[in-house]
Amino acid sequence: MANTREIRSRIKSIQDIMKITNAMYLISSSKLKKARKSLAATKPYFEALQATIYDILVRAPHVHNVFFQRRDEIAPSDRKKGFLVITADKGLAGAYNHNVIKKAEEEMKKSNNNYLFVVGQVGRQYFNRKSVKLDGEFLYTAQNPTLYRAENISKTIIDLFEQKELDDVYVIYTKMITPMKAEVQFGKLLPLERKKFERRAAGYQHAKFDPSSEIVMDRLVPNYLKGLIFGVLVESFSSEQNARMTAMEAATKSAKDMLKRLELQYNRARQAAITQEITEIVSGAKSLKK
């Protein structure tokens, strides 16, 4: 059995770690409150944006616009795929980062020409170590998303798409489904697809685009992407805080369990030592009497 001093020092170190996990739990729960608030404020926009764009694409007439270029002439193996991957700036958030990175790697296996745009330190460092092609200028934090940052990100992506440096652009992020459940989402950003068949099925007429569908799409698509990326950032930030909070809560709880077990062991060791001492004294005294 381990001696009392060893057990004491283990108890001490676990107590110290528990202080840290508990503090992180408190921090992330207060950050989560803020993130939830901004998520609740943005969610109606995010959802209406997706529904409206879907509706617009259903009603759109044929347009010659760069955002609708499918570039079918390029073979699937030569297509340049861009991935916008949203990770956290810090670790210790349970499986949050891991899930996103796993999904990104899974998708990257399908093609040879991958370009990564990573938001958040953890993902950037991970892919740097793996020496994956990363955009070095693409440095954005995952903390407190703003519309301004979303605008910069969407501008970078649109520029590259227009210059034919990218043929397909996808986004990988985490969506908070319920407070207890988050799921990694995978979606296509560009090129957009007209929903010709859905329109015929729904029996809609083409909508009028004023002044012309080209001009409207030229302004609408960047605006849509900006809004979409903003929504994605807000959603991810909120799930990150949520993941960290649950992870830290679990860590604090298991530290408490461990302390309880060690306390028991410590007391046993202490008692054993006392018993042994008493036996030694008694037997010593006995031998003196003789």
Add this chain to the structure above:
Amino acid sequence: MAKKFQLEIIASDHPFYKGDCEMLVFPGIDGKHGILANHEAMVTCLSPGEIKFQVDGEWHYAAVSDGFVEITSKNVIILADTIERPEDIDEHRAEIARLNAEEKMRQKLSNQEYYQTRLVLNRAMNRLKVKKNHPN
């Protein structure tokens, strides 16, 4: 009584208005658009400017920035980056933003910076204009 249609205005940071509306006027790409009920299906973009809509005979005003509008015969959805009521506009802040942008415009800027700054200036001036026209 004018015919009504369903109007939904959503900003990126909050839902702004949802309900019936008799008439809507918003700044489009090439001038203002007025919308009444039973408008033909149309999609167009917003420009920074003043938006107004009539509910039960009373006009409501707000300052909008970029965004887009989807119109069908029954409802209208406006999705904008920001929307502010005149009473929520901070005149002082808008004035500072305007001065900053004007100062920056005088510097030699790259094309991209120039357009960005011009947008900032547009938004600031638009806020000031809406605030001036409707001092509560």
